[in-house]
Amino acid sequence: MIPSKKQLLFLLLLISLFSIYNFTIYTSKTDYGTIHLSKKAIQGENIWLKNNCNSCHQLYGLGGYLGPDLTNVYSNKNKNEYYLKAMLNSGVKSMPKFKFNNTEKEALIQFLKEVDQxxxxxxTKTEIKPNGWVSIKYKNENHDK
Ligand code: HEC
Known part of the structure; x- marks a missing residue:
């Protein structure tokens, strides 16, 4: 079947709309600022990676499941920096005893602190709006998306 002029025009219209749609999506800027870790936190992240903490712990639910999720361990009201240091000093149950020096422990804690932020x-701090969008509460800002 040879397409009619009308069909070809319609196809052309669809292709144009699709192109405009893609152009808009891929060139629009999001308002999410990039997260920059401090130098100390990056040192902590490297220690985290080198010692494979992620094989037992999760950040944002990703990782191994032997230990607890550590995304918000820093701001947990029942825990504090001394608690975190104690964990890193002694290890508990299946958490190994690492032999970190003070600088390394502080870097790790700084990393956990900045992840927490x-x-x-x-x-669970979300709100479903009547227009169908979900408002998510972040630590430092409130993005309405
Ligand atoms: C072999 C598994 C394993 C590895 C590797 C591991 N952990 Fe753990 N970790 C655990 C377990 C299990 C617990 C929970 C102990 C308990 O409370 O009974 C824990 C607890 C913790 C806690 C306290 C969490 C809380 O909510 O009380 C912190 C902080 C922590 N780990 C940090 C680390 C860091 C940092 C590393 C890497 C340097 C690491 N862990 C590597 C298994 C592990």
Whole structure:
């Protein structure tokens, strides 16, 4: 079947709309600022990676499941920096005893602190709006998306 002029025009219209749609999606800027870790936190992240903490712990639910999720451990009201240091000093149950020096422990805690500032996990601080969008409460800002 040879398409009629009308059909070809319609097809052309669809292709144009699709292109405009894609252009808009891929060139629109999001309002999410990039998260920059401090130098100390990056040192902590490297220690985290080198010692494979993620094999037992999760950040934002991703990781191994032998130990607890550590996304918000820093701001947990029942725990504090001394508690975190104690955990790193002695290890408990299946948490191994690492032989970190003070600088390394502080870097790890700084890393956990800055991870904590990025958000909540699990994020229950959400609100479903009548227009169908979900408003998510972040630690430092409130994005209406
Ligand atoms: C072999 C598994 C394993 C590895 C590897 C591991 N942990 Fe753990 N960790 C655990 C377990 C299990 C617990 C829970 C102990 C308990 O309270 O009974 C824990 C607890 C913790 C806690 C306290 C969490 C809380 O909510 O009380 C912190 C902080 C922590 N780990 C940090 C780390 C860091 C940092 C690393 C990497 C340097 C690490 N862990 C590596 C298994 C592990």
């Amino acid at each position: 990025t958000g909540y996990y699990p994020n």
